[in-house]
Amino acid sequence: MNLNHVVKKINHSVLISDPSMIHYLCGTRFHVGERFLGLLIQDQQATLFLNQLFPYENEALKIVRTKDEEDPIVKVAQLLSSITLKIDHNLPSGFLLRLMDLKPGCTFELDTQLDQLRSIKNEDEILLMREASRLNDMVMAQVPSLLKIGVLESEVKSKIIELFKEVSDGCSFDPIVAFGDHASDPHAFAQDRPLKENEAIVIDMGCVYKGYCSDMTRTFFLRNNPMKDIYDLVLNANLAAISRVKPGLLLSEIDEAARSVITDGGYGSYFIHRTGHGIGTSVHEPYPVSSDSQVICQEGMIFSIEPGIYIEGQGGIRIEDLVLVTSTGVEVLNHSPKDQEIIFA
Numbered sequence: 001m002n003l004n005h006v007v008k009k010i011n012h013s014v015l016i017s018d019p020s021m022i023h024y025l026c027g028t029r030f031h032v033g034e035r036f037l038g039l040l041i042q043d044q045q046a047t048l049f050l051n052q053l054f055p056y057e058n059e060a061l062k063i064v065r066t067k068d069e070e071d072p073i074v075k076v077a078q079l080l081s082s083i084t085l086k087i088d089h090n091l092p093s094g095f096l097l098r099l100m101d102l103k104p105g106c107t108f109e110l111d112t113q114l115d116q117l118r119s120i121k122n123e124d125e126i127l128l129m130r131e132a133s134r135l136n137d138m139v140m141a142q143v144p145s146l147l148k149i150g151v152l153e154s155e156v157k158s159k160i161i162e163l164f165k166e167v168s169d170g171c172s173f174d175p176i177v178a179f180g181d182h183a184s185d186p187h188a189f190a191q192d193r194p195l196k197e198n199e200a201i202v203i204d205m206g207c208v209y210k211g212y213c214s215d216m217t218r219t220f221f222l223r224n225n226p227m228k229d230i231y232d233l234v235l236n237a238n239l240a241a242i243s244r245v246k247p248g249l250l251l252s253e254i255d256e257a258a259r260s261v262i263t264d265g266g267y268g269s270y271f272i273h274r275t276g277h278g279i280g281t282s283v284h285e286p287y288p289v290s291s292d293s294q295v296i297c298q299e300g301m302i303f304s305i306e307p308g309i310y311i312e313g314q315g316g317i318r319i320e321d322l323v324l325v326t327s328t329g330v331e332v333l334n335h336s337p338k339d340q341e342i343i344f345a
Helices: 003-009 020-025 071-077 095-104 113-119 123-140 153-167 178-183 228-244 251-264
Strands: 013-016 037-043 045-051 061-067 083-086 109-110 175-181 198-206 217-224 276-278 285-289 302-305 308-311 313-317 319-327 331-333
Touching: 003 020, 003 045, 003 113, 013 020, 013 113, 020 037, 020 045, 020 113, 037 071, 045 071, 061 071, 061 113, 071 095, 095 109, 095 217, 113 285, 123 153, 123 198, 123 217, 123 319, 153 175, 153 198, 175 178, 175 276, 178 198, 178 308, 178 313, 198 313, 217 228, 217 313, 228 308, 228 313, 228 319, 251 285, 251 302, 285 302
Parallel strands: 013 083, 045 061, 083 109
Antiparallel strands: 013 037, 037 045, 175 198, 198 217, 276 285, 276 302, 302 319, 308 313, 319 331
């Protein structure tokens, strides 16, 4: 649990409503639906506002129980003592507007410090991330044996989910399995589409291990790779970005390292997303590795490097690894081969 560490670092009042951030801090994932969930940190103390329908005990914080027939924001307003309150990116506007009505003299600002603290993983978190990635590698090693002519995207997806259930706490997100021209959609949803010879096969998957997520993409071809030049371009972009990772570098410079390789190769307009994203207790965390990011790499950050090229009607290529920023450079958390894309089945 990261709560005690974070409370000592926070010198302002902040209201957190993002369930994934509360999970990061308290070690428990709450699913409260439309009901209010909030963690108020002020005066180096933490208070959790939680509907009485959800049993939970934690000696590290005060818990204020709320009922369906009462307004939980009234309880937040009564406890809030600061004239300035910072909020996270996820507080629903209905709750925020109600709090602004109840505290007209309070100034509301967007918090950024929590994202920064969360982005730096401690040694325990790094060990869990390494293990989650090791399990991802282990399952990915079994994927080529599933890829036969005529197998359906949906069948491969189901088998990946089954394999993760055997070795981990399940998938960190819904696996992406896309064949042929369907692989030109970066977020393709697996269909009952049969695999044909020489098609691109994009597999994007990850698992959860003790609350921490992995994420990796590999692209395969059955017997022959008709997109070899494009594949090599994406691989070189992946390697170029990884080679740039070190403390002190802007995340936008890492994005540029990958993007320039693809642009110089003539496919810049087909690289249609950012190069990566932070990851930890959620599969997408601060900060994006994007062209407009002014965030500086720091030791302990973990994020993805996943350049891709997507050509409608033909297919797509994406190669993704997770990287850890070390004191001297980078550690790649994935070890699945990237230069053995052809499956001789």
